[in-house]
Each structure stands twice: as structure tokens, then as C-alpha cells.
Amino acid sequence: MESDWESLPEELLDLVFKRLVLHLDSLRFAAVCKSWYWVSKNKQIDSVPMLLIPDRQKDTWNLCDVTNDKVLKMQLRWMKKRFCGSSKGWLIVCDENFVVTLINPSFMVKGRKEKENFIIRLPPLNPPGQYRRSAHAKHCEYFVYKATISADPISNANDCIVAIIYEPRCELAFIRLGDNKWTYFDRTGYEIWSLYEDIAQIGDTSYVVSSSKSQLITFEYTT
Structure with a gap:
């Protein structure tokens, strides 16, 4: 008879989680199943900066604890392509x-x-304007330059807005989780040659750094 780990009482999982000492054990705890993930997420522990380093094995990544300069014994599987955010x-x-x-x-x-x-x-992204889709498809991991989200897409799906900076001229696009298409920012009234270099999303408001005179621009997603 298989053990039903996902159905363990939250109170019991909470007691187990409180006794974890190493951050790596907390990550392993969260990876067991969805219910364990939520227990770990709701504890609001201080997060340790982690890096993903490609392993020699195909489509395998290693977690690296940068604060202790240590590669952790926990491997992740995903194709070896660039993460855009x-x-x-x-x-x-x-x-x-x-x-x-x-x-x-x-x-x-x-x-x-x-x-x-x-x-x-x-x-899928289908931005206006003329550009060679086939050329960008060959290097698809670089088509989206930077990306961010405003809220956890599971626990706060209604508040989750995805904001991206994409090619060919570092344009802006937004989508609320559940929408069936992206909203593309219209540059009318803004310097057309200005490039958007970085973006942070807080609620419905986007904070964007522009290359033009190092400006900080705010946009509010309302659709």
C-alpha cells in the first residue's frame, strides 16, 4: 500500500518543517508535492540566493548556494536554454x-x-510590426529579454500580471493570468529610439528603466 504523503495534516507538516535546519532540506521539503509546497511557502522563511548551473548531463541543472559557495546535491531537469526571468x-x-x-x-x-x-x-506572443519571426525562432530564448510577474500564479492567480521586455527593439508587453492575448505597449508620445532595459512589477503597476536619460517610467495595466 502506497503512502499518501500529500494528504498528511497541515499541522503535522508544520511540525516537520519547523525542525528543518538546512535551507536545502527546506527546498527538498517543498518539492515533495503541492501540499508540502504550500506549507513551506506560507512560512515566509528568509530565502537564500540560488543559482542554476548547467550540469554535464543532458537537460540537467545544479543548484548553487552562492552565499556559501557550494553546489547543492539537488538536481533539476529542464532543457539547457536561457531563462529570461x-x-x-x-x-x-x-x-x-x-x-x-x-x-x-x-x-x-x-x-x-x-x-x-x-x-x-x-x-504565444504576436506583437505588431514587421520582423523576421523565423530568425528570432532560431534564438527563441533571447526573444524575451527580461520578464517578471506581480504575484504567485497559483495562490494569487487573479493578481498575477506577467510583464516582459522583448525584441526586436526592447518593447513592452503585458498579460494578466487567464487572458487570451497579450497587451503591447504603444510608444506614441515616447521617444521611439529609447530602449527599455529593466522592469519590475508591483501589483498592476510596472516600473521600467529606460535608456533615454536613465528615466524611470511607470505604467499601469488596466485591461
């Missing part, structure tokens, strides 16, 4: 069909079989 504990990628995907690292832990809802595919 990380936010609220999620990774963001773009594929050859210009589909932006949100990935929770808990899904990537080697040995897990179920995907649950730790991977979310958004509608």
Missing part, C-alpha cells in the same frame, strides 16, 4: 513558438513524475 520563486522561458512559460522549480526536481500546476503556458 525569475520572479516570486518562478522561472520564465520563451520557446520557438514565442510561447512564454512560467515554471516552478519544484516541478523540475529530478525524480518527480507529476506536473501538477507548476508549469503554466501563456498565449
